[in-house]
Amino acid sequence: xxxxxxxxxxxxxxxxxxxxxxxxxxxxxxxxxxxxxxxxxxxxxxxxxxxxxxxxxxxxxxxxxxxxxxxxxxxxxxxxxxxxxxxxxxxxxxxxxxxxxxxxxxxxxxxx
Amino acid sequence: xxxxxxxxxxxxxxxxxxxxxxxxxxxxxxxxxxxxxxxxxxxxxxxxxxxxxxxxxxxxxxxxxxxxxxxxxxxxxxxxxxxxxxxxxxxxxxxxxxxxxxxxxxxxxxxxxxxxxxxxxxx
Numbered sequence: 001x002x003x004x005x006x007x008x009x010x011x012x013x014x015x016x017x018x019x020x021x022x023x024x025x026x027x028x029x030x031x032x033x034x035x036x037x038x039x040x041x042x043x044x045x046x047x048x049x050x051x052x053x054x055x056x057x058x059x060x061x062x063x064x065x066x067x068x069x070x071x072x073x074x075x076x077x078x079x080x081x082x083x084x085x086x087x088x089x090x091x092x093x094x095x096x097x098x099x100x101x102x103x104x105x106x107x108x109x110x111x112x
Numbered sequence: 113x114x115x116x117x118x119x120x121x122x123x124x125x126x127x128x129x130x131x132x133x134x135x136x137x138x139x140x141x142x143x144x145x146x147x148x149x150x151x152x153x154x155x156x157x158x159x160x161x162x163x164x165x166x167x168x169x170x171x172x173x174x175x176x177x178x179x180x181x182x183x184x185x186x187x188x189x190x191x192x193x194x195x196x197x198x199x200x201x202x203x204x205x206x207x208x209x210x211x212x213x214x215x216x217x218x219x220x221x222x223x224x225x226x227x228x229x230x231x232x233x234x235x
Contacts, residue, residue, distance in 0.1 A: 036221045038157070045228060046149075046157065051212060051221035089157050093220040099159070100171040101147070101220045106156040 003102035004029065004090055011110040017078040020107045022090030023071055028102055030071035034093035037066055037075045040106075041086045049088075050075060077109070085111040114138040114224045116208045121229030128198050132229055134191040134208030142166070142186035145211035145218045148193050150204035151228070160206070161193065164217050176202075198233045205230050 005023040012018040022029065022037075029035055035053045038046040048057050050066035053073060063084075065076045073092070077084055090104040120132040134146070148160040161172045161182040170182050181194040191208055206229050209222040 034219045034221070038222075040157075045207060045225040046222075047225075048212070048221060048223045051223075052219060057212075057223060087156075091157075091159070091220055091222075093218070097174055098171060098177065099173055100162055100218060101159040103149075103157045103159055 003094065004092060004104035006090060006104040006107045008105070009108045009110065011112055012080045013112045014080050014082065016080050017076060018080060018109065020075045020088055020109070022073040022075070022104050024092055024102070025071055027096040028092040028094040029068065029073050031095065032093050033068070035066065035068060035073040036091045038089045038091070039086045040089065046089065080111055082111050085109055114210065116210065116224060116226035118206060118208050118226045118229035121206060121231045123232045123234060124198055125235050126198060126200055126233055128233070130195045130198065130231060132193040132195065132206055132231070134226060136189045136191065136210070139210065141189040143214050146184060146191045147209045147211060147222055148182060149207045149209055149222070151207070152204040158204070162211070162218055163191070165214070169217055195231070200233050203231060203233045
């Protein structure tokens with residue numbers, strides 16, 4: 001059981017926008033602005049897409065955006081493209097136990 | 113160009129031990145916290161451990177605490193994961209990853225990842 005809760009799957013048509021949620025607690029997502037999002041294509045290492053809730057690393061398309069409200073963070077992808085089809089994972093700093101980072105269970109994005 | 117190359121993954125019996133290595137290049141290794149993250153076959157990402165830039169701080173997932181030890185050798189630009197008392201549930205692709213920031217232990221943002229090394233625990 002993952003510490004952060006994501007929907008197992010989402011889908012959208014090319015050109016549409018989709019949003020993936022990531023729900024945690026006040027010990028992680030809700031308590032700190034240290035939420036990241038990763039994209040992973042099959043057989044390839046994850047790629048950082050969003051850090052510190054809403055910042056994009058250099059080279060990441062501005063079609064990807066992040067936000068947070070309370071204990072839930074969100075990743076929005078606008079203008080969906082076929083190459084966006086991948087697994088997406090959220091992660092957060094956590095102050096619970098002696099861990100430091102927790103991941104969500106992942107969301108499979110299907111571009112119809 | 114940042115490169116992270118993991119090695120050491122093999123098939124090992126339950127209860128056995130293994131040491132993974134990660135060679136780093138393309139950045140100032142001793143400026144950054146480093147992480148290990150694993151992914152069981154067909155499953156999601158699981159954070160395993162981190163070590164601060166100077167080796168002075170280490171953190172572990174509850175699932176590996178007391179069995180795994182993370183370390184680094186800054187003179188060799190290398191990261192390690194000593195894995196003891198291995199269980200079948202430790203079977204996974206193990207990624208080495210670089211933290212994004214300097215000056216703090218981590219903001220949980222991992223900006224570069226290796227391609228992973230596969231550990232299989234099976235009798």
